[in-house]
Amino acid sequence: MSKPPAGSPKATAYEWIDANRGAWSDWHQHIWHLAEPAWREHESAAWYVARLRAEGFDVEAGSAGMPTAFCATWSNGSSGPTLLTYAEYDAVPGNCQAPAPHEAPRAGLGPDAPGHTDPHSALGIATLTGLLATKRAMTEHGVAGTLRYTGEPAEKMHGSKVVHGLRGYYDDVDAIVSFHPFYMLPLCNTARWDTQCGAYFSRVYTFVCDEPQTWQSGVNPNSPIPASHSAARAPGANIALMQMYAASRAMHDAMLPSVGGWSLSDAILSSGQATADNLPPRIARIQYAWRTPDVEAAERVLEVLDRNAQHAAAVAHCRLESVWVARSRPGLTNHALSDALYRNLAGVGAPVLGPDAVDAARRIQQALGLDPMEAPFLPECESLITPRDAELAIRAQLPGWQRNWTSDDYVEMTHYAPTVRFYVARPALRPPPGGGPYPAWAMNALGGIPSAIDPTIEVAGKTVAGTFVDLLLDAGLRERARAEFVERSKESGLAPLLPADFEPPVDLPWPEYVRDRDGTRRWLGAGAHG
Structure with a gap:
């Protein structure tokens, strides 16, 4: 890690993240254990709203008609750019796992309850950490600008960003930073370059x-019951x-x-x-x-x-x-922002998985009947790859005609403002020699073990804060990003694919938790496994 100059806004932001390590680690544990599914993230969204209001943000709860969405805004003065990042917090039914080095559901639940798989819990807390660190730097150094933070429910269904976009929540933004924990190689500790996600x-x-x-x-016309027994x-x-x-x-x-x-x-x-x-x-x-x-x-x-x-x-x-x-729609790339963000990521460095994380990983391998490895994590988790090198690796496995690969709903944001998409490693185990993939519970467990997942949050949070500081202070960077955005938007020519008055389907019977009379939280779908 290369430290920014002492006393600089970026140094102040990083120092805030280091000083508040215990707080944001606890925040992550809270969201990870809530593990609420798409469109039903009521307690997770309420936590973010309360936290942001306590930090001085003006917060619109239920933004764009979505009960578990929000939009938070804080300004330092009346001038300067508007920068946006966001939280996701939906979990996936059927993936309930305790933060333990063996297969087990979280206390009081069965394996059919939801759990964080990607994990979106780390996504949200990492960007929140970067946001609050930027706010501290802006306050202490008198940096003008506005920070906007949206709560984006139902990412697994691409649910909210298309709605926020249609309602204008991204229209006046100068730049958007989109983060996701690494989920497939080569997109580990890097930013996307040309190949964005598709439709x-x-x-x-x-x-x-x-x-x-x-x-x-005409059947049985004398029956008083239509279609009788x-x-x-x-x-x-x-x-x-x-x-x-x-x-x-x-x-x-x-x-x-x-x-x-x-x-x-x-x-x-x-x-x-x-x-x-x-x-x-x-x-x-x-x-x-x-x-x-x-x-x-x-x-x-x-x-x-x-x-x-x-x-x-x-x-x-x-x-x-x-x-x-x-x-x-498929996403639009922005080289100016990708370069700027990767410089910050390289300055922070890849996550470092310490002895406690290594011990947890070895215990998982042992629980699976494997010989614990001296180095149990994928080597890519603790190394960087440049956006251009990652792009070359992606293109090597795609047909020449294909422009986009995989799918994620950040793509809608790229059509409203200059956007960069980046990844930081989540802890992933090295495959055993001659063995296949690990069961899903192993990676889900690592996402809830603080020693394993906290390095992801730290690196991502500092990368968000560092990139935001650069965007706040460098008008030339913002101008280059905007000019590229305008040009790529013209080349794309893709209008929104849903009408402006589209209503999100929040009233459909999506799975959810309920609370009994005594306040006990119960997964509504719990059956034979519950």
Whole structure:
């Protein structure tokens, strides 16, 4: 690590992060243990709102009509640039893991409850740490400017950023810094260069059987009950859903070529009927999400899914409703910001995983029946790779025609303001010789063990703060970033893919925790494993 000059704004920011290590480590533990799923991050969002207000920010809770979103603003004077970073805090059902070197759910929960996988808990606390460190530097050194911090729920569904963008929350921003813990090589301790994330579409199809009596209206006309117990009844919503599911799975391989890095995922949303009865199932829902290198490919998948849904509804005597969850454009790169951020990341240095983290990693390997390694972590976790070198490694594995790779919802931000996307290593285990990947619980556990995950938060927080200080003080950097943004926006020519009045689907039956009368927090989906 190369230290900034003593007494400089950047040094002040780094000193704040070092001095408050215990606080932000505890903050992370709190969010990590809450582990609330998409659109239902009520306690996590409330914690951020309270924390930011305590730090002097003006906070709009429930921003853009999303109950678990927020927008916080703090200004030092009436001049200077506006800089933005953000928190994410949604977790994933079925990944409940204790911060322990063995497989076990968190206390009082079963393995089917949510857990932080990426982990978004570290994403949010790292950017919050960088934000508050920048605020301290601005205050002590009289640096003018405005800091904006948004709470972005439902990232796993690309839920909020498209909505915040449509509502204008990014319009007057001079630069955005987007962080994510490393999740795939070579994007470890680096910034993206040319190859940004691609398109993402997600849609919920609802099958409604609300006129079952018209299925065979001439059968048993003397019965006072439409479609009575002894008569043929309407197939109902469950049949429609299964027709949709089977048809789309059967056509999966024919939707797009087998190269290019695309995926189609589905989830059946529980609602409508919780018990079996001899009445036609009235409502059934299925969500599809697909990731493609470009919008054109995503539109082709949409055509197939829409057609399958229409036919499934007709077969089962249902009407069809559909609602968008997200519809994101591929991202725009910004070399000026990537260079500036990477200089700060290189100055801070890669995370250093100390003896306690190494011990935890070895104990995980031992729990899996492996011989503990002397160096149990991936070597890439503690080394840097330049944005250009990472770009070369990405391009080496992609077809020449493909411009984008993987999917993340930061891409929508890149169409509203100059944006840089960077990664800092999360702790990841070195594969055993001749062995396959580790089970998901191993990496999830490391994301909750302070000695393993705190170095990620520290490095990312200092990188955010250092980049913000440079942007506040260097008008030339801001001008170069803005000019590049304008040029790339013209080249892209992509308008928002959803209407300006799009309403986020927060009222759908997404899984969530509940609290019993005595205040006990319970995962609503807990069943045989709970």
